[in-house]
Amino acid sequence: MFELLGIPPQALFGQLLLGLINGSFYAILSLGLAVIFGLLNIINFTHGAQYMMGAFISWMLLNWLGIGYWPSLLLAPVVAGVSGVIIERLLLQRLYHLDHLYGLLLTFGLALIIQGLFRNYFGSSGLPYQIPAELRGGQNLGFMFLPNYRAWVVVASLVVCLATWFVIEKTRLGAYLRAATENPTLTQAFGINVPLLITLTYGFGVGLAAFAGVLAAPIYSVNPNMGADLIIVVFAVVVIGGMGSILGAIVTGFGLGIIEGLTKVFYPEASATVIFIIMAIVLLVKPAGLFGRTA
Amino acid sequence: MAEALDTTRPVTAAPMLEVRDLHAWYGESHVLHGVNLEVAEGEVVTLLGRNGAGKTTTLKSIIGIMGKRQGAIRFKGAETVAMSSREIARLGIGYVPEERGIFSSLSVEENLLLPPQVQPGGMTVEQIFDLFPNIKERLQSQGTKLSGGEQQMLSIGRILRTGAKFLLLDEPTEGLAPVIIEQIGRTIARLKREGFTIILVEQNFRFAQTVADRHYLVEQGRVVDMIPNAELDKNIDKLHAHLGV
Ligand SMILES: Nc1ncnc2c1ncn2[C@@H]1O[C@H](COP(=O)(O)OP(=O)(O)OP(=O)(O)O)[C@@H](O)[C@H]1O
Ligand SMILES: [Mg+2]
Numbered sequence: 001m002f003e004l005l006g007i008p009p010q011a012l013f014g015q016l017l018l019g020l021i022n023g024s025f026y027a028i029l030s031l032g033l034a035v036i037f038g039l040l041n042i043i044n045f046t047h048g049a050q051y052m053m054g055a056f057i058s059w060m061l062l063n064w065l066g067i068g069y070w071p072s073l074l075l076a077p078v079v080a081g082v083s084g085v086i087i088e089r090l091l092l093q094r095l096y097h098l099d100h101l102y103g104l105l106l107t108f109g110l111a112l113i114i115q116g117l118f119r120n121y122f123g124s125s126g127l128p129y130q131i132p133a134e135l136r137g138g139q140n141l142g143f144m145f146l147p148n149y150r151a152w153v154v155v156a157s158l159v160v161c162l163a164t165w166f167v168i169e170k171t172r173l174g175a176y177l178r179a180a181t182e183n184p185t186l187t188q189a190f191g192i193n194v195p196l197l198i199t200l201t202y203g204f205g206v207g208l209a210a211f212a213g214v215l216a217a218p219i220y221s222v223n224p225n226m227g228a229d230l231i232i233v234v235f236a237v238v239v240i241g242g243m244g245s246i247l248g249a250i251v252t253g254f255g256l257g258i259i260e261g262l263t264k265v266f267y268p269e270a271s272a273t274v275i276f277i278i279m280a281i282v283l284l285v286k287p288a289g290l291f292g293r294t295a
Numbered sequence: 296m297a298e299a300l301d302t303t304r305p306v307t308a309a310p311m312l313e314v315r316d317l318h319a320w321y322g323e324s325h326v327l328h329g330v331n332l333e334v335a336e337g338e339v340v341t342l343l344g345r346n347g348a349g350k351t352t353t354l355k356s357i358i359g360i361m362g363k364r365q366g367a368i369r370f371k372g373a374e375t376v377a378m379s380s381r382e383i384a385r386l387g388i389g390y391v392p393e394e395r396g397i398f399s400s401l402s403v404e405e406n407l408l409l410p411p412q413v414q415p416g417g418m419t420v421e422q423i424f425d426l427f428p429n430i431k432e433r434l435q436s437q438g439t440k441l442s443g444g445e446q447q448m449l450s451i452g453r454i455l456r457t458g459a460k461f462l463l464l465d466e467p468t469e470g471l472a473p474v475i476i477e478q479i480g481r482t483i484a485r486l487k488r489e490g491f492t493i494i495l496v497e498q499n500f501r502f503a504q505t506v507a508d509r510h511y512l513v514e515q516g517r518v519v520d521m522i523p524n525a526e527l528d529k530n531i532d533k534l535h536a537h538l539g540v
Binding site (some may be wrong): 178191 | 358379
């Protein structure tokens with residue numbers, strides 16, 4: 001058995017894994033925020049509530065309809081995404097010509113309403129969601145024990161993040177999105193349906209948040225406040241990565257999760273604040289964020 | 296059936312584009328004060344005028360990206376003044392904006408393939424490379440890394456793919472070297488031979504003279520005169536007065 005600076009390897013790798021798990025959620029959630037901000041110019045404060053909805057929808061699918069984890073992984077994001085499409089068409093669409101602040105206030109208000117509704121109906125004590133049978137147990141890697149479900153969360157989130165990045169950066173649809181982000185007027189003047197792109201983008205971003213919620217359900221209890229707690233950190237992640245940068249959101253999400261985990265090992269007192277300290281430093285040194293483009 | 300075989304109907308004399316009493320605003324600022332013009336199929340027509348006369352605004356109104364516009368804009372018989380720019384583009388109008396409108400977040404190839412096909416019969420990518428060989432060598436570059444001339448070719452080339460046969464070209468020669476201007480002039484002449492209809496905004500009437508059928512003089516948000524190309528030299532004094540050159 002080796003030791004690193006007097007830290008037992010189990011503790012080190014255990015925290016690294018926890019950091020990677022948190023990083024997985026930071027990455028998916030900040031990616032959704034970045035995609036939405038890029039095209040809609042709206043800071044989607046409802047994101048945390050939509051993540052929570054993903055977890056609740058999978059809980060409801062299981063307990064009310066007997067639909068299990070694997071179909072939920074697809075169904076819950078679709079249901080949440082459709083709710084996003086409705087929100088965009090009914091509400092957000094009216095705000096695009098106004099200042100950022102209005103979108104922020106509206107989505108913040110929506111988050112409070114959604115969380116209030118769920119708290120009213122389900123209480124705030126939290127509901128259990130079982131790990132699917134296929135992913136129970138774990139692997140003994142010698143230096144640490146790796147629970148299967150946690151490994152799955154990291155892999156699933158990596159795959160979803162990279163697939164999203166690929167679609168945006170490498171496909172025809174992605175070129176439409178980038179064009180509409182850069183110059184919506186001209187893109188529309190070529191005959192491209194920009195309002196539809198915007199609606200679908202919001203629906204997709206919400207779907208990403210809900211996907212993270214489904215992944216989270218078996219790890220954390222399904223709780224109306226689960227998003228509100230997480231989203232504050234995610235906003236810090238987005239600020240550090242640079243608003244609107246796709247790759248920045250992914251890299252920063254995983255990176256900060258790991259840094260947070262390591263801080264827990266080496267200086268636990270700072271683990272809750274390290275991300276905000278990094279945010280403050282980044283804002284001072286590079287206000288557009290690590291990956292942000294300065295206009 | 297009978298209708299489809301009816302070839303005896305006379306060709307209508309209606310212009311392809313007809314603009315009547317067009318007004319347009321930027322916010323509260325009223326900049327077009329009743330523009331009138333018409334363009335027949337196959338014609339190349341220019342808008343000449345000083346800086347700020349309203350040439351760009353006229354093109355923006357035709358393609359439908361002016362927030363507030365009023366009057367009549369009939370394209371192939373359809374009234375478009377209340378349509379969105381997306382619908383107007385889909386009728387077969389291609390727009391090459393001032394400053395070229397190349398997307399920096401797209402590669403050259405993505406810029407070229409961005410505008411969707413709106414009508415059948417657009418040029419193939421190979422035909423566009425024949426027209427503008429420079430583009431072909433730079434496909435993977437970032438769009439805005441091209442030189443000004445190459446960006447202009449890309450801006451024109453991408454529209455030729457769409458099948459639009461009515462083009463709005465806003466100062467395609469601005470800031471370019473004489474050889475490039477010549478190349479663009481040859482391109483416009485070739486497009487005309489192939490039956491394209493073009494409204495060309497130009498500051499350089501010497502260039503305009505080499506490609507156009509007629510010239511509209513724009514001043515303070517109105518069309519103040521129309522000069523057939525053959526009479527341009529006769530009207531040189533008037534032109535100088537209007538253009539302030
Ligand atoms: N975005 C805008 N907001 C407010 N006013 C504008 C805007 N764009 C143009 N204008 C004004 O509208 C008038 C017409 O401008 P326009 O761009 O159509 O002129 P132009 O004939 O194309 O000139 P140039 O030769 O300089 O391109 C000008 O007085 C200009 O200052
Ligand atoms: Mg202009």
